[in-house]
Amino acid sequence: MSEAKDRELRALxxxxxxxxxxxxxxxxxxxxxxxxxxxxxxxxxxAHRARRDALVREVKDLGGRPGAAAAGYALPFPVPxxxxxxxxxxxxxxxxxxxxSDLVRAASGARRALAAEALREAAVRAVRWRGESVAFPxxxxxxxxxxxxxAPTA
Numbered sequence: 001m002s003e004a005k006d007r008e009l010r011a012l013x014x015x016x017x018x019x020x021x022x023x024x025x026x027x028x029x030x031x032x033x034x035x036x037x038x039x040x041x042x043x044x045x046x047a048h049r050a051r052r053d054a055l056v057r058e059v060k061d062l063g064g065r066p067g068a069a070a071a072g073y074a075l076p077f078p079v080p081x082x083x084x085x086x087x088x089x090x091x092x093x094x095x096x097x098x099x100x101s102d103l104v105r106a107a108s109g110a111r112r113a114l115a116a117e118a119l120r121e122a123a124v125r126a127v128r129w130r131g132e133s134v135a136f137p138x139x140x141x142x143x144x145x146x147x148x149x150x151a152p153t154a
Contacts, residue, residue, distance in 0.1 A: 004108075009062045011099075011106035012055060015115070018099040019052035020069035021149035025092040028075065032085035041089065044125055048096070051118055058111065073149040086129055093126035095149065 026045035033041045059066040079088050100119035107115050 003104075005062060008103075008106045008108075009059065009064045011103040012059050012062065012111075013064065013067050013102050015096075015099045015118075016052065016059060017067055018096045019048050021073050022069070022092045022096050023047040023074070024069070024073045025088060025149060026078050027055055029085045029092075030081050030145045032082055033089075034082040034085075036088065037082075040128070041085075044089065044093075044130060047121065047145075054114075065080070073119035075149065088125050090129035092149075097126065104142040105128045152153055 024046060024128055026041060029041050030045060036072070056066040075088065077084065077087070079085055099118050100115050100122060103115035104112055104119060124147065
């Protein structure tokens with residue numbers, strides 16, 4: 001495999017891992033979110049599931065073996081109520097945007113366009129959850145965000 005394809009495959013796997021974490025995280029959000037934003041959380045959950053499934057196909061198309069979801073993920077902070085669930089949703093979107101930013105850099109052609117669209121969607125959802133935007137969505141070094149949720153270590 002060429003170095004460019006290997007870099008693209010690694011970025012796809014990272015995006016897939018972030019989508020697995022986002023699906024898990026939105027499960028937590030859905031359990032704590034208020035009734036007024038439950039439909040928004042469900043829409044985001046469905047969008048991340050669809051992206052996850054598409055990334056599984058993309059990884060296979062490049063000859064890779066898609067990474068599996070972890071049984072659980074460490075949340076960045078406790079989520080005891082609806083306000084914390086909203087903060088978690090915004091954080092999930094920021095983290096997903098970050099990995100799609102990396103995929104935009106690594107990919108080309110149609111895959112790059114799809115990654116840019118996923119980055120845009122995550123940034124828009126983050127703004128909706130947070131109520132404000134960041135200057136550089138998807139660029140952790142500019143926005144001060146952390147990497148995707150991590151699976152707990154044994």
